[in-house]
Amino acid sequence: MDIIHKKITSNELLNNLKDLKGKTGQICFKLAGINLIIKNTDTIGVTLQLWLKEYFNKKNYFYMQPSNTQEFPDFYLNDTNPNDNMLEIKSFNYKRTPSFDIANFDSYCSEIEEKPYCLYADYLIFGYNMEDGIISIKKMWLKKVWEISGTSKKYPLKVQEKRNKIYNIRPNSYFKNDKEPVFKNEIEFLTALFETIKFDKGEKVALKWKKTFICNYKKYYNKNINF
Amino acid sequence: MDIIHKKITSNELLNNLKDLKGKTGQICFKLAGINLIIKNTDTIGVTLQLWLKEYFNKKNYFYMQPSNTQEFPDFYLNDTNPNDNMLEIKSFNYKRTPSFDIANFDSYCSEIEEKPYCLYADYLIFGYNMEDGIISIKKMWLKKVWEISGTSKKYPLKVQEKRNKIYNIRPNSYFKNDKEPVFKNEIEFLTALFETIKFDKGEKVALKWKKTFICNYKKYYNKNINF
Numbered sequence: 039m040d041i042i043h044k045k046i047t048s049n050e051l052l053n054n055l056k057d058l059k060g061k062t063g064q065i066c067f068k069l070a071g072i073n074l075i076i077k078n079t080d081t082i083g084v085t086l087q088l089w090l091k092e093y094f095n096k097k098n099y100f101y102m103q104p105s106n107t108q109e110f111p112d113f114y115l116n117d118t119n120p121n122d123n124m125l126e127i128k129s130f131n132y133k134r135t136p137s138f139d140i141a142n143f144d145s146y147c148s149e150i151e152e153k154p155y156c157l158y159a160d161y162l163i164f165g166y167n168m169e170d171g172i173i174s175i176k177k178m179w180l181k182k183v184w185e186i187s188g189t190s191k192k193y194p195l196k197v198q199e200k201r202n203k204i205y206n207i208r209p210n211s212y213f214k215n216d217k218e219p220v221f222k223n224e225i226e227f228l229t230a231l232f233e234t235i236k237f238d239k240g241e242k243v244a245l246k247w248k249k250t251f252i253c254n255y256k257k258y259y260n261k262n263i264n265f
Numbered sequence: 266m267d268i269i270h271k272k273i274t275s276n277e278l279l280n281n282l283k284d285l286k287g288k289t290g291q292i293c294f295k296l297a298g299i300n301l302i303i304k305n306t307d308t309i310g311v312t313l314q315l316w317l318k319e320y321f322n323k324k325n326y327f328y329m330q331p332s333n334t335q336e337f338p339d340f341y342l343n344d345t346n347p348n349d350n351m352l353e354i355k356s357f358n359y360k361r362t363p364s365f366d367i368a369n370f371d372s373y374c375s376e377i378e379e380k381p382y383c384l385y386a387d388y389l390i391f392g393y394n395m396e397d398g399i400i401s402i403k404k405m406w407l408k409k410v411w412e413i414s415g416t417s418k419k420y421p422l423k424v425q426e427k428r429n430k431i432y433n434i435r436p437n438s439y440f441k442n443d444k445e446p447v448f449k450n451e452i453e454f455l456t457a458l459f460e461t462i463k464f465d466k467g468e469k470v471a472l473k474w475k476k477t478f479i480c481n482y483k484k485y486y487n488k489n490i491n492f
Contacts, residue, residue, distance in 0.1 A: 063296030067312050069400070070288040074312075074319050078334070081308035085294050085301075092301050107305070144428045173296070201371045203430065 043100035045116050048125050048160040051099075052180040062174045063089075075171035079131055082173060083138065086164050087112060087127045110141070110149055111159050124159035128209075132165035132176040136214055139206035140183060143197055146207055147235060151247055154255040154263075157224055161186060165214065184227030185219045188212065194233035204238055228265045270327035272343050275352050275387040278326075279407040289401045290316075302398035306358055309400060310365065313391050314339060314354045337368070337376055338386050351386035355436075359392035359403040363441055366433035367410060370424055373434055374462060378474055381482040381490075384451055388413060392441065411454035412446045415439065421460035431465055455492040 046054070065076040065085055094101045094113075102114040116123035130136040140146070140161070150156045163186070165177040179186075188196040188210030198206040212219050221227040228251075236244035248265075255263045273281070292303040292312055321328045321340075329341040343350035357363040367373070367388075377383045390413070392404040415423040415437030425433040439446050448454040455478075463471035475492075482490045 058297055061297040063294060066293045066295075067290060067316060068293075069290030069313075069316055069402075070285055072316060072319055072323060074316055076312065076315055078311065078315055080311045084305065084307045085303065086296075088303060088305055089294060089296055089299060089301055092299055096299060142427070144430065148428070175296075200369070201375070203371065 041098055043098050045100045045118075047123070048115060048162065048180055051115070051125075052162065052178060054097075055093075055178060058175045059177065060174060062172050064171050064173060077168070077171045079168050082166060082168065083127075083129045086129050086166070090127060090162075110145075110156060121153070121155040122158065124156065126159050126161045127164075128161055129164035129166060132167050132214075135211050136163075136165075136186075136209045138163075138209065139198065140186065140209055141207050143204045143207050143234075147231065147247060151251045152254060154251060154258055157183065157228075159183065163213075179213055181213055182224070184221040184224050186210070186213050187227055187230070188220045189230060193237060194230040195227075197234065204234075225263070225265045228263075232265065268325055270325050272327045274350070275342060275389065275407055278342070278352075279389065279405060281324075282320075282405060285402045286404065287401060289399050291398050291400060304395070304398045306393075306395050309393060309395065310354075310356045313356050313393070317354060317389075337372075337383060348380070348382040349385065351383065353386050353388045354391075355388055356391035356393060359394050359441075362438050363390075363392075363413075363436045365390075365436065366425065367413065367436055368434050370431045370434050370461075374458065374474060378478045379481060381478060381485055384410065384455075386410065390440075406440055408440055409451070411448040411451050413437070413440050414454055414457070415447045416457060420464060421457040422454075424461065431461075452490070452492045455490075459492065 065081060067074040067076060091101070091103075100115065100117070102117060102120065103112065104110070110126070111124035112127045113125040114120040114123055115125055128138045128140070130138050141149070161179075161181045161183065163179040163181060164175055165179075167174045167176055186209040187207065190196045192199070193204075196208050196210055197204045198208045210220065221230065232244055232248050235247055252263060292308060294301040294303060318328070318330075327342065327344070329344060329347065330339065331337070337353070338351035339354045340352040341347040341350055342352055355365045355367070357365050368376070388406075388408045388410065390406045390408060391402055392406075394401045394403055413436040414434065417423045419426070420431075423435050423437055424431045425435045437447065448457065459471055459475055462474055479490060
């Protein structure tokens with residue numbers, strides 16, 4: 039008998055995961071007679087994502103993943119409308135300021151330029167504690183990219199920068215602190231993205247990006263967007 | 266009674282680790298009733314480094330680490346001459362081409378510009394297999410940066426590049442395949458580094474970098490270097 043996989047939305051997923059709050063876990067490593075409990079937080083993000091995949095399998099929830107797991111998104115929750123049910127998984131140490139990479143800045147710009155529906159991906163965010171190797175899930179959120187993004191002193195969009203080179207789009211703390219997001223909607227987020235491209239690569243590049251985005255948005259959604 | 270920590274060189278370490286070849290291990294994660302064996306290789310590098318730290322502790326080997334573990338180097342093996350006993354830990358899937366990041370390109374340039382002794386750090390490299398969650402150590406190497414670096418079509422130094430932006434210095438496969446390295450010594454490596462800075466940021470920036478490096482090298486080693 040074939041297994042029937044249940045299709046769930048990301049909101050249903052968040053609801054089904056609510057029992058996870060307060061649960062504890064640990065990462066172990068055994069090699070050559072040395073048994074180790076990992077007390078470092080560097081691998082928690084990837085590990086929670088692999089855990090979620092196993093959770094989907096155990097619960098018979100439907101999902102697909104890109105063949106290259108480095109690619110966007112982490113999961114598709116629906117094969118009828120895969121592009122409208124994209125899920126990205128993020129996590130951060132709840133005792134600190136959220137500092138995960140939302141995405142590589144250049145890759146994200148190209149991604150939504152060509153595939154404007156990527157703008158509407160859901161971000162499932164785990165806030166965890168790590169105390170002497172014991173990981174506990176403190177809180178979970180389901181957000182859109184504009185609800186977790188912010189601005190910085192230098193750039194209209196908050197980014198990680200090293201030696202004047204933009205690397206990644208980074209979140210701010212508003213969602214963690216239950217404050218209203220900086221950007222009310224995708225239009226305000228796109229405006230900040232456009233202004234940041236302009237600042238970083240000049241107006242010509244920014245305008246070309248905007249034009250292609252608007253054109254592809256119109257093609258996909260059959261309606262206009264402007265910012 | 267105080268524990269006396271043994272000081273070992275990186276060569277002694279490599280020798281002491283030789284029994285590790287062929288040994289197997291696995292990474293596990295337990296959370297909320299789901300027990301998971303990690304079958305993804307993304308976290309192996311960090312995990313092997315944490316394992317090595319535990320190995321040092323068990324064997325009473327002396328080591329120090331920068332307070333910020335993101336900083337260079339991963340370990341100092343000696344407190345009398347810490348700068349001459351730096352150890353970086355790298356690992357890669359032995360079935361594939363080595364693709365670890367030797368270092369962020371910009372950070373590495375600044376690092377050796379200010380602290381020229383960083384050029385002589387040792388790289389302990391683990392080549393592992395991962396088969397259905399079972400990790401086995403296939404081979405280990407101890408190398409200098411110029412012995413694992415190479416050139417690429419576009420740049421004199423092999424780097425990881427995304428959308429015309431240089432991110433990281435990447436190794437080539439010569440060390441894995443027991444071939445003579447592309448760069449015979451640090452001078453040839455520095456020349457490739459200089460030419461890559463020139464290509465990426467222009468001659469003025471490259472010359473300024475070179476001048477500072479040469480000056481700091483002279484200060485530290487009390488001898489001249491030129492390339």
